[in-house]
Amino acid sequence: MKKIVSLSLFLAAFTFGAVVSPSQSSIVIFLDESGLCNNSSGIWEMQLNAFLKDHAFYGKSNSIYCRSYNGSMSPSEAADSLFKGSNTVFQDALTKWGQSASDLTNRPNKFIIIAEGVAGLAVREYIQSKDYQGEIDNVIFFNTPHEGTGYADQYLLNGSSALDKSKT
Numbered sequence: 001m002k003k004i005v006s007l008s009l010f011l012a013a014f015t016f017g018a019v020v021s022p023s024q025s026s027i028v029i030f031l032d033e034s035g036l037c038n039n040s041s042g043i044w045e046m047q048l049n050a051f052l053k054d055h056a057f058y059g060k061s062n063s064i065y066c067r068s069y070n071g072s073m074s075p076s077e078a079a080d081s082l083f084k085g086s087n088t089v090f091q092d093a094l095t096k097w098g099q100s101a102s103d104l105t106n107r108p109n110k111f112i113i114i115a116e117g118v119a120g121l122a123v124r125e126y127i128q129s130k131d132y133q134g135e136i137d138n139v140i141f142f143n144t145p146h147e148g149t150g151y152a153d154q155y156l157l158n159g160s161s162a163l164d165k166s167k168t
Contacts, residue, residue: 027093027108028064031119033071065093075121083126110137120144
């Protein structure tokens with residue numbers, strides 16, 4: 001699992017540097033399904049910070065935030081838990097930033113999201129909702145099944161002529 005996450009981080013850093021122009025007014029939010037962000041030792045978050053600082057992100061180290069979420073939720077439920085209510089991922093990231101910031105006058109006002117799997121679907125659902133207020137500057141999606149999955153399609157349509165390409 002750690003190798004997959006490390007590879008995802010490498011790809012995120014590569015993509016991040018190529019398509020995103022990070023600034024001092026942005027916070028990077030990495031959405032993690034595996035629970036590594038909740039590791040009480042803080043080693044995971046230190047490694048994430050170091051990796052992104054070395055390879056992709058030019059802001060201050062307190063501008064990188066890692067948040068775990070429950071991967072068994074539907075995209076709609078994940079969107080609600082991450083982006084709506086009194087404990088949003090944005091509020092948590094800004095709170096963490098404020099705890100370690102030496103200059104509170106330059107408060108970040110945009111977010112760059114790195115999302116994998118269901119988190120990517122949740123981010124997309126939030127951006128397409130009426131609740132979206134433009135606070136996301138950029139999103140990097142990894143392993144996000146925007147058009148569904150072939151396996152699920154085959155399972156759901158088993159026996160259906162929709163999958164039989166010879167009849168079209």
